[in-house]
Amino acid sequence: xxxxxxxxxxxxxxxxxxxxxxxxxxxxxxxxxxxxxxxxxxxxxxxxxxxxxxxxxxxxxxxxxxxxxxxxxxxxxxxxxxxxxxxxxxxxxxxxxxxxxxxxxxxxxxxxxxxxxxxxxxxxxxxxxxxxxxxxxxxxxxxxxxxxxxxxxxxxxxxxxxxxxxxxxxxxxxxxxxxxxxxxxxxxxxxxxxxxxxxxxxxxxxxxxxxxxxxxxxxxxxxxxxxxxxxxxxxxxxxxxxxxxxxxxxxxxxxxxxxxxxxxxxxxxxxxxxxxxxxxxxxxxxxxxxxxxxxxxxxxxxxxxxxxxxxxxxxxxxxxxxxxxxxxxxxxxxxxxxxxxxxxxxxxxxxxxxxxxxxxxxxxxxxxxxxxxxxxxxxxxxxxxxxxxxxxxxxxxxxxxxxxxxxxxxxxxxxxxxxxxxxxxxxxxxxxxxxxxxxxxxx
Amino acid sequence: xxxxxxxxxxxxxxxxxxxxxxxxxxxxxxxxxxxxxxxxxxxxxxxxxxxxxxxxxxxxxxxxxxxxxxxxxxxxxxxxxxxxxxxxxxxxxxxxxxxxxxxxxxxxxxxxxxxxxxxxxxxxxxxxxxxxxxxxxxxxxxxxxxxxxxxxxxxxxxxxxxxxxxxxxxxxxxxxxxxxxxxxxxxxxxxxxxxxxxxxxxxxxxxxxxxxxxxxxxxxxxxxxxxxxxxxxxxxxxxxxxxxxxxxxxxxxxxxxxxxxxxxxxx
Numbered sequence: 066x067x068x069x070x071x072x073x074x075x076x077x078x079x080x081x082x083x084x085x086x087x088x089x090x091x092x093x094x095x096x097x098x099x100x101x102x103x104x105x106x107x108x109x110x111x112x113x114x115x116x117x118x119x120x121x122x123x124x125x126x127x128x129x130x131x132x133x134x135x136x137x138x139x140x141x142x143x144x145x146x147x148x149x150x151x152x153x154x155x156x157x158x159x160x161x162x163x164x165x166x167x168x169x170x171x172x173x174x175x176x177x178x179x180x181x182x183x184x185x186x187x188x189x190x191x192x193x194x195x196x197x198x199x200x201x202x203x204x205x206x207x208x209x210x211x212x213x214x215x216x217x218x219x220x221x222x223x224x225x226x227x228x229x230x231x232x233x234x235x236x237x238x239x240x241x242x243x244x245x246x247x248x249x250x251x252x253x254x255x256x257x258x259x260x261x262x263x264x265x266x267x268x269x270x271x272x273x274x275x276x277x278x279x280x281x282x283x284x285x286x287x288x289x290x291x292x293x294x295x296x297x298x299x300x301x302x303x304x305x306x307x308x309x310x311x312x313x314x315x316x317x318x319x320x321x322x323x324x325x326x327x328x329x330x331x332x333x334x335x336x337x338x339x340x341x342x343x344x345x346x347x348x349x350x351x352x353x354x355x356x357x358x359x360x361x362x363x364x365x366x367x368x369x370x371x372x373x374x375x376x377x378x379x380x381x382x383x384x385x386x387x388x389x390x391x392x393x394x395x396x397x398x399x400x401x402x403x404x405x406x407x408x409x410x411x412x413x414x415x416x417x418x419x420x421x422x423x424x425x426x427x428x429x430x431x432x433x434x435x436x437x438x439x440x441x442x443x444x445x446x447x448x449x450x451x452x453x454x455x456x457x458x459x460x461x462x463x464x465x466x467x468x469x470x471x472x473x474x475x476x477x478x479x480x481x482x483x484x485x486x487x488x489x490x491x492x493x494x495x496x497x498x499x500x501x502x503x504x505x506x507x508x
Numbered sequence: 509x510x511x512x513x514x515x516x517x518x519x520x521x522x523x524x525x526x527x528x529x530x531x532x533x534x535x536x537x538x539x540x541x542x543x544x545x546x547x548x549x550x551x552x553x554x555x556x557x558x559x560x561x562x563x564x565x566x567x568x569x570x571x572x573x574x575x576x577x578x579x580x581x582x583x584x585x586x587x588x589x590x591x592x593x594x595x596x597x598x599x600x601x602x603x604x605x606x607x608x609x610x611x612x613x614x615x616x617x618x619x620x621x622x623x624x625x626x627x628x629x630x631x632x633x634x635x636x637x638x639x640x641x642x643x644x645x646x647x648x649x650x651x652x653x654x655x656x657x658x659x660x661x662x663x664x665x666x667x668x669x670x671x672x673x674x675x676x677x678x679x680x681x682x683x684x685x686x687x688x689x690x691x692x693x694x695x696x697x698x699x700x701x702x703x704x705x706x707x708x709x710x711x712x713x714x715x716x717x718x719x720x721x722x723x724x725x726x727x728x729x730x731x732x733x734x735x736x737x738x739x740x741x742x743x744x745x746x747x748x749x750x751x752x753x754x755x756x757x758x759x760x761x762x763x764x765x766x767x768x769x770x771x772x773x774x775x
Contacts, residue, residue, distance in 0.1 A: 303634060309656045369626065375610070386608045
């Protein structure tokens with residue numbers, strides 16, 4: 066970018082504009098599909114690549130592990146569904162962490178605060194003790210997590226203590242709280258969900274329970290149709306009123322990709338993946354993750370609240386001068402972060418079939434941050450999307466799953482995951498430096 | 509561009525009138541009985557050396573500081589500006605030197621930051637984009653390729669233009685600009701100065717704080733000089749030349765030798 070500001074060029078008022086062009090999202094200036102593709106290619110060359118690296122990484126993981134996995138089981142229906150289930154906790158925790166990261170903060174307590182939520186949900190449905198209906202138990206667990214997040218957020222914003230410190234304290238405190246909660250009740254060992262009780266089975270089946278194939282197809286078709294109609298008419302209206310809008314081809318491509326992804330997911334899930342008998346259908350965890358993804362994407366991209374989160378992450382002082390209640394927005398973000406973590410660890414409880422003191426809360430935090438950053442969310446605030454957490458979670462889940470299939474032990478899995486995280490953060494830092502060097506050269 | 513430089517001071521009541529404004533911080537007196545007029549349709553340059561009190565005076569007008577003594581009149585009525593919100597409500601917008609833009613947001617998002625328009629609880633992006641485009645077009649800010657590009661990708665002059673457009677969009681009547689051309693190149697400075705003139709031509713009162721004498725003489729219709737917290741002179745721009753302005757800024761008065769070229773001053 067700096068080359069345009071070379072000293073031998075005459076001062077030209079449009080030079081800065083041309084220099085800026087490479088950083089503009091391509092959909093803004095391209096009128097045709099071909100132009101769009103060229104602009105996108107230019108942007109990737111300049112390090113502003115969006116979700117492309119993580120998607121490429123996912124493809125690479127799939128190809129490599131499919132080739133090297135014993136009997137090439139990596140891409141089998143059974144393993145892919147299993148992979149999604151294993152990744153679900155990472156994905157949801159990464160979506161939780163996105164709220165903190167967008168503000169330029171971090172929440173180290175998500176693992177154990179979420180685990181407290183998981184334990185509360187499991188404890189409350191126990192037929193031997195409280196016998197709460199499953200939905201009430203989940204609501205109570207999420208309310209607890211949200212309250213903890215709001216409390217931590219209040220301490221961070223009102224007392225001005227760095228989030229790193231406050232949530233580090235929260236990490237230890239709620240590790241202890243979780244252990245206390247686990248020991249409540251008249252159980253030998255820990256409370257579990259594998260009980261023949263329809264109410265408890267609902268929680269047990271959040272992760273592994275399957276949706277009837279016919280219902281899956283219909284639900285998927287409705288979702289794709291709804292999203293497609295929304296995208297098509299939104300873009301069409303903008304094109305008609307002469308606003309910045311993507312070319313028709315791009316809208317069609319987006320809808321086709323969504324439909325394709327939906328069909329692939331349902332088709333794979335509907336293959337019988339059991340060695341004996343039948344096990345087929347989309348597991349409930351898929352719509353749960355999609356629901357969290359959709360809700361938080363709408364909140365962050367279509368509402369005032371989300372706009373303010375991005376504004377504070379970009380320039381908190383500018384947000385304050387614009388009359389935004391910065392402390393309130395940040396506190397709510399920490400509450401939403403913790404609440405989402407609660408969803409993640411309830412899914413974990415469902416996956417494990419109960420809760421025990423084996424919850425790797427500390428490790429989960431690191432994987433959550435790693436997943437969000439690998440997906441493309443910046444550690445420095447203001448840049449990132451909820452979907453980055455889902456994609457990054459799949460990457461981490463894929464590495465985990467693939468190396469596990471290889472029979473590699475946990476120490477090697479840690480090393481590889483760590484290297485992938487380091488690579489992702491380096492890309493983030495380098496692209497930021499390139500962008501800021503470009504803009505300072507243009508001032 | 510036609511230079512609206514009247515030979516006589518404006519006859520009508522100025523948009524903003526400051527009388528006897530005083531401000532001290534502890535034992536330090538920052539402003540002594542300052543008078544200032546900011547008439548609509550004129551660019552007033554506020555000049556002064558470092559520590560002369562320019563920022564303090566600006567912040568008293570824009571509601572950041574509360575003056576200890578003195579009165580501010582807005583359209584002839586005495587007003588108390590207790591916060592920047594009060595100032596915005598009157599129609600006073602300040603463009604700070606650091607511009608207060610969010611780099612990660614696009615131009616439209618920045619212009620509407622804190623005042624987003626909603627449709628059924630969701631952001632009405634189409635409406636905001638149309639309005640922002642209209643404002644930018646009316647100010648003839650046409651060098652940006654797309655108003656949906658992030659502010660991080662803009663040049664310094666374009667950022668300044670966006671910050672000004674953001675201030676103007678809210679029916680403001682007085683725009684205060686703090687060092688608008690500092691850190692800008694030649695062409696960028698030209699863009700911004702043209703923009704200042706356009707604001708004036710739209711009938712807004714503009715106050716520009718500047719160290720740059722070239723800029724001051726280029727855009728200012730009126731010049732006010734602060735020296736060590738006192739308003740030492742305030743007159744139409746044609747009453748000054750470079751030498752006399754520098755002398756006012758550095759010494760607070762005019763020696764006889766410098767007075768030679770300048771038109772007669774009322775002491």
